[in-house]
Amino acid sequence: MTSQEAAARLPRVRRRARRSPLVAQRRRMGILFTLPVAFLIGSLLLIPIGQTFYYSFTNWDGFTSHWIGFTAYTNLFHNPEFVTVLENNAVMLLALPISIVLPLAVAFLLNTQLRGWRIFRSVFFLPTAVSWVVIAFVARRFFDPDKQGILRSLLDHTGLGFWHPDLLAHEHSALIAVMITFIWSVFGTNMIIFLAGMSTIDQEIYDAAKVDGAGSFTVMVRITFPLIKRFVQFAFIISLITAFSALFSLIIVMTNGGPGYGSTTLEFFIYEQAFTENNFGVAATAGVVLFVLVFTVSMVQLRLLRSDD
Amino acid sequence: MTTPNWSQRQGILVWRRRTSKTLTYFALAVVTVIMLYPFWLMGQMSFRSLNQYYLGKGFSLTTWHDLFAALPIGHELLNSTLITLSSILVILAVSTTGGYALGKLQYRLSGVVFLIIISAMMVPMQSMIIPEFVNLARLGFINHYYGAILVYSALGAPFATFLMTTYFRRLPEDVIEASLIDGLGYGSVFFRIMLPLALPAIATVAVLQFIQIWDDLLVGLLFLQTPAHRTITVGLETIPAQHFQDFPMEMAGSLVSALPAVIVFLIFQRYLVRGLTMGMSK
Secondary structure, three states: OHHHHHHHHHHHHHHHHOOOHHHHHHHHHHHHHHHHHHHHHHHHHHHHHHHHHHHOOEOOOOOOOOEOOOHHHHHHHHOHHHHHHHHHHHHHOOHHHHHHHHHHHHHHHHHOOOOOHHHHHHHHHHHHHOOHHHHHHHHHHHHOOOOOOHHHHHHHHOOOOOOOOOHHHOOOOHHHHHHHHHHHHHHHHHHHHHHHHHOOOOHHHHHHHHHOOOOHHHHHHHHHHHHOHHHHHHHHHHHHHHHHHOOHHHHHHHOOOOOOOOOOOHHHHHHHHHHOOOOHHHHHHHHHHHHHHHHHHHHHHHHHHHHOO | OOOOOHHHHHHHHHHHHHHHHHHHHHHHHHHHHHHHHHHHHHHHHHOOOHHHHHHOOOOOOHHHHHHHHHOOHHHHHHHHHHHHHHHHHHHHHHHHHHHHHHHHHOOOOHHHHHHHHHHHHOOOHHHHHHHHHHHHHHOOOOOOHHHHHHHHHHHHHHHHHHHHHHHHHHOOHHHHHHHHHOOOOHHHHHHHHHHHHOHHHHHHHHHHHHHHHHOOOHHHHHHOOOHHHOOHHHHHHHHHHHOOOOHHHHHHHHHHHHHHHHHHHHHHHHHHHHHHHHOOOO
16 A cells, blocks of 8 residues: 555656656757757648538639538549549459568569579568559550550560550550559568568477478468568558559549549549539538548558557 | 379479479560560660651661750759758758657657558559648749748658657667766757657658659649750650650650660669568558
């Protein structure tokens, strides 16, 4: 009883004892040093996102706005174009498993640390440095249906010349081309995340498995994969956020959202509504939908990272 | 149907190991080709004229000549450099001070501030960019370098501050206490002790932000609309509108715009790797 009391009292006593100019200075400096970042983020991120929430209930045209309440949301979800856009986002999800499995497989290969693995790692990671605009230009040449198109000449040279798909020209296939390009672009980032995860595994575990006679495939599935699950989750969520909120530049150059609304995803819809259609209110409402999606996914990620602690 | 003897078994094992090694290298070679092909394509196409491109053979410097004649490449590279470096400086200034305050000084509400900064990290750019644009347009910040620099800084600051906070938090407390005993204030502890210790984290933030800002299109497209202020990435995006279907020129422009970020990547790769995986730390 008394010891508990003493323990409870101890911090308070100590704090009072240290209430010196130094403690006051520490507090003052703490607040002073927080001010720049708080001001920057507050004025240029938090206020605008607050405004997006406010304008999402209005028929804002960039200058004037009238409050229309939840009608804005019911209108949006009854808008057939917006439904197509949401479907496109759902289809984008199909690219995620591939964007995880391919780099995971290659990371397994590199993790055996065979000769030259560092060079391979650098080469595969390199596309991370290249902008979406550049990637989109190259992708256009890749999917070009003309004689110069890379995909077409690939097919010609492998005896599949009878089949000349023109993915970018059709409403239901343009998004597939975007997804293939997306998978190529995030390959390196995800592979690096997996390799970082694998480097945290103790070599002794592998040695023990080898002594027990486990083959490399068994080691991969039974030992490596479970131990880097956290990293796989992280890569999955990062890729999901990228797919939903970082492909604007890729889409505007590669397909401009078309044909029709064939490759318009939510983030592109927001830009298009605001800056080509002048429907700032609709853009804000869609902006809230995107925010809620991405924010929820990020929260799940934080939870996952914390729960495994 | 006899069981293989010892030497036969060894032979099979060696054979299996060799085939699996060959297969591994084959797979890695295929991936290498897929990853490097775009770079080769850009290089090859940029050294052909439009006619040679359609012919599928030839070598010419016409495209490069046209590119520099038609586009203010040098000026655009300068704009990109100026904007990227300034934004990185602002981000470093606010994230090191903020990270020190939240990671080491920890006053009463610092936990709340840290949570708000983590939340700001999760705001997708498209969700806030429209009010941002309207606000800055009202202030007359459009088509000025400082407008774009502010926006880039605000977008990069949350993650940078998060990274710095976790980095400072891991530094031992004794370092500060020893310096305080030596008579330094909390301010000079930051400048003389903490900042030098944080150099690896600073490098990580700088490299991550360099690639992100250099490669960005949307902010440049909205906030720098006059050709005089254009960044190289925005300039690149305008090529198809000005030189319709001049694909070799698109590739030459792509190469020029990609080169600086690729060089930074190759030199500072390990910091980038650290930055990506540091996103996982709490």
